[in-house]
Amino acid sequence: MGETGEKKPVLVDRYNRQVDYARISVTSRCNLRCVYCMREGHRRPDVPVEELHYREICRIVEVLGGSGVRKVRFTGGEPLLRDDIVDLVRYAKSVDGIETVVLTTNGVLLDRFLDMLVEAGLDGINFSLDTFDADRYAAITRRNLLPGVLANLESLLRYADVLKVKINVLLLRGINSSELADFGELARKQPVTVRLMELMPFDDHQIWRTGKFMGADKIFEKLGNIYPVLKSMQGRATEHFSFSLPGYRGNVAIIPAFTRNFCSQCNRLRITSSGRIMSCLYSRNGIDLLKALRERTDTGQLRLLFQQAIDMKPKDGREAGEAVPRTSMSEIGG
Ligand code: SAM
Numbered sequence: 001m002g003e004t005g006e007k008k009p010v011l012v013d014r015y016n017r018q019v020d021y022a023r024i025s026v027t028s029r030c031n032l033r034c035v036y037c038m039r040e041g042h043r044r045p046d047v048p049v050e051e052l053h054y055r056e057i058c059r060i061v062e063v064l065g066g067s068g069v070r071k072v073r074f075t076g077g078e079p080l081l082r083d084d085i086v087d088l089v090r091y092a093k094s095v096d097g098i099e100t101v102v103l104t105t106n107g108v109l110l111d112r113f114l115d116m117l118v119e120a121g122l123d124g125i126n127f128s129l130d131t132f133d134a135d136r137y138a139a140i141t142r143r144n145l146l147p148g149v150l151a152n153l154e155s156l157l158r159y160a161d162v163l164k165v166k167i168n169v170l171l172l173r174g175i176n177s178s179e180l181a182d183f184g185e186l187a188r189k190q191p192v193t194v195r196l197m198e199l200m201p202f203d204d205h206q207i208w209r210t211g212k213f214m215g216a217d218k219i220f221e222k223l224g225n226i227y228p229v230l231k232s233m234q235g236r237a238t239e240h241f242s243f244s245l246p247g248y249r250g251n252v253a254i255i256p257a258f259t260r261n262f263c264s265q266c267n268r269l270r271i272t273s274s275g276r277i278m279s280c281l282y283s284r285n286g287i288d289l290l291k292a293l294r295e296r297t298d299t300g301q302l303r304l305l306f307q308q309a310i311d312m313k314p315k316d317g318r319e320a321g322e323a324v325p326r327t328s329m330s331e332i333g334g
């Protein structure tokens, strides 16, 4: 109940999971071409793509804030390719009900936006970085941009007292798995969470079929070999196993995105860059929000669309489907 006695709105699914976190993919465009995410020719730059407009994203956040969502993540594609990203963050922070606004980025353009994002009230950044090695970076992302990205990471770390910083590391067997200790070193020196993530089969099946998948149990085993003193942390984790290390400023987490151990605690929904509400990363369909927005549907009806999507939320990502037709993470945003 609020102070005035009125009941706060909540989105609850059939399995009694409360959904209070939304990930919004603000574009499917990207300035990298990570081999596990996009083909080189993923989008021709001269072909316009349908994506949510600024006002539409603002309206989505308003409706979400009024429905019980408290945290919003802007992702993509690369969210910093949108010139209005700072305004989106500022607006989202002003919406009633929204407490936390974060974004996920590959960091390539962060120098352009960092100060403005902090000033706009951003609460945290997930910075995706799979390697510290320039050749390996070029092989993974198909772009030779590591020096600038590392410089941007350094700038970001200067804000680690005001921004929650997490480093997304997608572990690929035989490609970057040898760098676990280097990422551990980052967590020793800096107050960041290093998130070691499992590969998911959303890549046009290019990498997925080449035996590069490294499961959470294997990551845990490798990590345990490097750090015998790894201590499991209890917390409000909804998607990962977390560990602390004595004397380390940061910590390390393993994200079993493919193994899907945490579906029973899932608290999120996703909006694709083309305006569909997806209640699970592994769902095939979704609800067309874009059409409703463009038909000037009223707030009550939009809320119903969100509840309808939540009602479709599968028990877990396995029930949602194994043979996922999704070819790239860029539209749904991870
Ligand atoms: N472009 C931004 C970035 O890379 O941080 C945001 C979007 S990206 C889709 C979000 C996250 O999804 C990244 O950390 C990336 O590593 C992850 N990702 C992309 N494809 C994936 C896949 N096939 N399996 C697991 N994670 C994936």
Ligand code: SF4
Binding pocket: 030, 031, 032, 033, 034, 037, 038, 076, 077, 078, 106, 128, 329, 330
């Ligand atoms: Fe772009 Fe992020 Fe996909 Fe890499 S993972 S291609 S940076 S959207």
